Amino acid sequence: MRAMTDFVTESVQKFLKPIETNWQPTDFLPDSQNPDEFYIQIKELQAAAKGLSYDVLTVLVGDTITEEALPSYESWLSRLEGIHEEAETNPWKVWVRLWTAEENRHGDLLNKYLYLSGRVNMREFERSTQYLIADGFNIETGQDPYRNFIYTSFQELATNISHRRVATIAKQQGDSLLSKINGVISADEMRHAKAYMSFIKKIFEFDPNEVLVAFEDMMRKKIVMPAHFLRETGMDVGGLWGHFTDAAQRTGVYTAIDYANILKDLVSEWNLEGLTDLNEAGEKSRDYLVKLPMRLLKISERMVNPVNEYEFKWIGVRN
Ligand SMILES: [Fe+2]
Ligand SMILES: [Fe+2]
Numbered sequence: 382m383r384a385m386t387d388f389v390t391e392s393v394q395k396f397l398k399p400i401e402t403n404w405q406p407t408d409f410l411p412d413s414q415n416p417d418e419f420y421i422q423i424k425e426l427q428a429a430a431k432g433l434s435y436d437v438l439t440v441l442v443g444d445t446i447t448e449e450a451l452p453s454y455e456s457w458l459s460r461l462e463g464i465h466e467e468a469e470t471n472p473w474k475v476w477v478r479l480w481t482a483e484e485n486r487h488g489d490l491l492n493k494y495l496y497l498s499g500r501v502n503m504r505e506f507e508r509s510t511q512y513l514i515a516d517g518f519n520i521e522t523g524q525d526p527y528r529n530f531i532y533t534s535f536q537e538l539a540t541n542i543s544h545r546r547v548a549t550i551a552k553q554q555g556d557s558l559l560s561k562i563n564g565v566i567s568a569d570e571m572r573h574a575k576a577y578m579s580f581i582k583k584i585f586e587f588d589p590n591e592v593l594v595a596f597e598d599m600m601r602k603k604i605v606m607p608a609h610f611l612r613e614t615g616m617d618v619g620g621l622w623g624h625f626t627d628a629a630q631r632t633g634v635y636t637a638i639d640y641a642n643i644l645k646d647l648v649s650e651w652n653l654e655g656l657t658d659l660n661e662a663g664e665k666s667r668d669y670l671v672k673l674p675m676r677l678l679k680i681s682e683r684m685v686n687p688v689n690e691y692e693f694k695w696i697g698v699r700n
Contacts, residue, residue: 382463382473382526388583389472396576397479406490409562411497423497429556430498435690435699436632437550441559442506442695443625444543445495447608448488449510453517454607455481458533462524480573487566494562505694509613509621516610516618521602527588527595530580531647535604537574538643541567543635550632578650589656590663597666600644600673613694627687637681645674 411422433441455477459465464473495501522528544567552560584592611621629635648654653671656663692699 384587385580385583386472389476389580392576392579393472393476393479396572396579397476397483400482403483404486404565406486406493409490409558409565410493426494426497426558427499429558430500432555433498433500433551433559434554434632435696436628437547437554437634438500438696439625439628439693440543440632440634441491441547442495442501442693443608443611443621443629444540444547445488445491446506446510446513446611447540447606448484448491450513450518450607451481451484451488452514454484457518458529460524461526461529463526465524480576483569483573487569490562490566494559500696502695502697505613509611509695512612512618513608513610516612518605518607518610520605520607520609522599525595527581527584527592528599530577530584531592531596531599532604534574534577534581534647535643536607537570537577538646539606539635539639541570541574542639542643543629544570546632546634550634578647582651585651585656589658590660590666593653593656593659593663593666593670597669600670604640621693624689624691624693627689627691631686631688637684638678641674641677641681644670644677648674 411419411426413419458477458480459474461473464471464477467474495506496503520532522532544563548560548563548567551557551563581592606622606626608625609622610619611625612618613621626635630637648671653667656667659667690699
């Protein structure tokens with residue numbers, strides 16, 4: 382981690398945007414300081430949101446709650462080895478804070494959109510958010526930076542896909558504002574994915590065997606999503622997770638095929654097949670990892686789409 386401090390300093394410049402020029406949630410929302418326009422814009426927003434299907438709306442709410450649990454992610458990244466023991470001015474700490482600041486806009490913007498849309502029981506949404514932050518998350522990566530940056534690479538790509546797909550579907554269903562919102566968020570996620578992938582790429586230069594072993598270990602345990610503990614009122618921890626992923630799979634917003642394809646992209650981005658001069662453990666892990674995407678793709682292609690249409694408290698009765 383210390384060997385990479387210059388690299389991280391450059392990454393802050395390269396992958397994160399200055400606050401002065403970065404987009405803000407307000408840029409996409411009705412302007413409450415302009416009373417003449419405000420109510421007209423809200424009416425337009427609500428009219429467009431009426432066309433969103435139940436499944437897409439539930440996925441959007443789940444995605445928003447995942448973004449809103451950002452305090453958990455910041456505290457988790459701050460605990461990593463090579464970060465937690467450093468001074469506040471350390472480039473890794475700067476990275477974590479600036480990344481958090483950028484991410485904070487995602488939950489802000491989506492939350493405000495959902496509130497204005499009139500389609501969501503905001504109190505239930507807020508309770509689910511509070512539950513998710515209170516329940517925390519356990520992704521079994523410990524404080525190891527290798528495992529955790531493999532995780533963030535994976536996760537940023539996954540959120541890029543899901544926000545991008547919601548953008549496409551929202552457009553098809555006549556909500557161009559939501560489409561724009563999800564488009565701009567998904568572009569952020571891609572920028573972040575590139576950063577975390579570059580961290581791992583750099584680590585490959587120093588320590589290829591250990592990073593391969595870490596990667597294999599992560600994939601054997603499977604990448605657990607940050608909203609794994611999702612629930613709503615009256616449920617045990619994680620009770621809502623299956624219903625949320627069912628809706629994501631059904632709408633095609635995020636599927637088992639995407640999981641396999643993300644892995645495939647990471648294997649090629651880090652050029653696993655081209656790695657030589659490895660020790661025995663490293664070779665074993667590399668061989669396992671290069672074959673895994675095809676194996677997962679075959680399994681996912683045989684999966685049937687879930688049909689159980691759950692009624693979420695966030696939205697209420699299906700119609
Ligand atoms: Fe995000
Ligand atoms: Fe992100």
